[in-house]
Amino acid sequence: MDAIELGDAIKAARKAQRLTQAELALRVGVSRHTIMQLESNTYTDLGIRKVMNVLTALGLSLQVGPSKLRRPTLEDVYEENERERREREAEFRKGRVR
Template sequence: MDLFDISDRIREARKARGLTQEELAERAGLSRVRLNQLENGAVFDMKFGSVMSVLEALDLTLRIGTANAGRPTLDDLQREQEEDSAPGL
């Protein structure tokens, strides 16, 4: 998950809760302009605490786990494709 995924989820959650950007920004202690930048993935210097404030205002959490846990790597996918295209017996 990257900043763009988080931005999309924040926007979706805000809309699902029927909140305007102004209302969510106020709850999170940010300006509406800053929240708009976050929702559009146009901000790369936002403090982690600010992002967490937005998530908390939406009753969302951020879970940290092992990278690629259970997901195939590019090498796995390429190996699978090679196996699928190998001539059969």
Template sequence: MSSFDDKCECRGTLTFVNVRDTRHPRRQTVLTTVRDLGAAVRRVRRENGLTQQRLAERAGVSRQWLSGMESGKNPSAELRKVLDVLAALGLALEFVPQPSLSAQEEDPFAGLFEDGS
């Protein structure tokens, strides 16, 4: 299993999480709820032809726990177990700062007439 400690750079307020397929780096899923995370795990598990039991064994969790996670019914899931399940599927979490408007986006004409001196 891979270590996730060196893959997370957290800055600002976190509201979105990406799940990145480490085998297909361009494939990402943006998650905003626990249910989104479960659905992403279920989708990748099925795409890989794994049963819940087989994935649970690989990740070192119970099938019941995995079932609850996939259905979004386990909102207080241990992060270590979640990371183990993602690693068993070749997935990684990436924390993304909440998008905010920069001063330039708030005022598209800001700085337009400044001469830089």
């Protein structure tokens, strides 16, 4: 689950419980702005305790598992650049320059 999915899950659970952002914020002890930032993935730095308190208040939990995303290696980037270069050369030879 990424930050966007987390925010969507929090928003969906809040709405399912017919809570406003202000009501949830009051339950958790944070500002409504914090709830809005969490739901819209616009926060710059939000502590894990705040996130856990919001999840607990909504009856949700956070599970940790292997990442679905991995950062590309230098080799990955090189191979991607080479593939794109070959595609551009092939298009150039066919007279279709990008």
